[in-house]
Amino acid sequence: MKTNKNTYKIKLGIFVTIGIVILFVILFFIGSNQNLFSxxxxxxxxxxxxxxxxxxxxxxxxxxxxxxxxxxxxxxxxxxxxxxxxxxxxxxxxxxxxxxxxxxxxxxxxxxxxxxxxxxxxxxxxxxxxxxxxxxxEFDAILNSVKVTAENAEVITHELASLLSSVNNGEGTIGKLMNDEGMAEDLDKTMTNLRKSSKGLEENMEAAKHNFLLRGYFKNKEKEKEKLAKEKEKEAKEQAEKNKK
The missing domain is CATH 2.40.30 (Elongation Factor Tu (Ef-tu); domain 3)
Structure with missing residues (x-):
């Protein structure tokens, strides 16, 4: 009977000792993880x-x-x-x-x-x-920002689709301009007239240069341009010499 009691006490002691060791190991790992021992x-x-x-x-x-x-x-x-x-x-x-x-x-x-x-x-x-x-x-603020951006993109996409649909149907100024052949021809004629007017102006300016009344004026202008070009060339040479020194 005594032998059984002693055996029971030994087993209980071993069990308690193992439990204490395990507890200390757990505390050590927790303490190391939480930096409790430094x-x-x-x-x-x-x-x-x-x-x-x-x-x-x-x-x-x-x-x-x-x-x-x-x-x-x-x-x-x-x-x-x-x-x-x-x-x-x-x-x-x-x-x-x-x-x-x-x-x-x-x-x-x-x-x-x-x-x-x-x-x-x-x-x-x-x-x-x-x-x-x-x-x-805040994550919520990021989501709200993304939501607003997506909504704005949806509105812009819808507006672009409406605009392109109107243009294709000949609605509005751009639609009429792109789909109305008569308006396109008028625009082409206007550009042609502008080019002719520009050419005529150049011819008139060239004729004015040879007019004896205006010839002196244009010659003075050419002399001023030549003088200005020479001054700039002179300044460039002086600057180049300074840089060499």
Missing amino acids: SKFEINTNFKNVSGLQIGGQVRFSGISVGTIEGISIINDSTVNVMASIDNDVKKFIKKDSKASIASEGVIGDKILTISQGSTKSPEVKDGATIKSFEPV
Whole structure:
């Protein structure tokens, strides 16, 4: 009887010991994942909207998990404070001009806090300091923007289709111009007359140049052009000589 009791106690002791070991292993992995066993420092940042960020969420720097969200509190009606606990090993890499932003793990993943790299000349952030932030872009706002763009595109497409239909049916000024052969012929005649008038004007100007009353005027104009051309040529040569020197 005593032997059975001793065997039972031994088995119970072994079971309890294994349970304790498993518990410690689980705590170790959880602590390692949450960085509970390394020295920490705290930083704060403020947002107008934390977009679903939760306490216990990850903090990432350069794509690496460096801490966790320890607190989220409402300061006033337009400001929400986020307090993050970060590994002390990365403190020297986070600068005063680093900025915090809220991102998602994947398209619809959990919200995380990301910290950007600051400038190399800026001093490192101090424990408990507050850094600036970028406001997150709301997914609903993106969907609304896409919806408005799609609606506008639909309206434009409808208007273009109506316009092309009117043109094909000979409606409106453009439709009449494209489908009315008489109007097209009149337009062609008008262009022909304009070309003839332009040619006649050139002939009249050429005749005026040979008129003894206007000949002096045109000669003076030609002399002025030649003089201006010579001055420009002279300036170009002087500039070329200066560049050589």
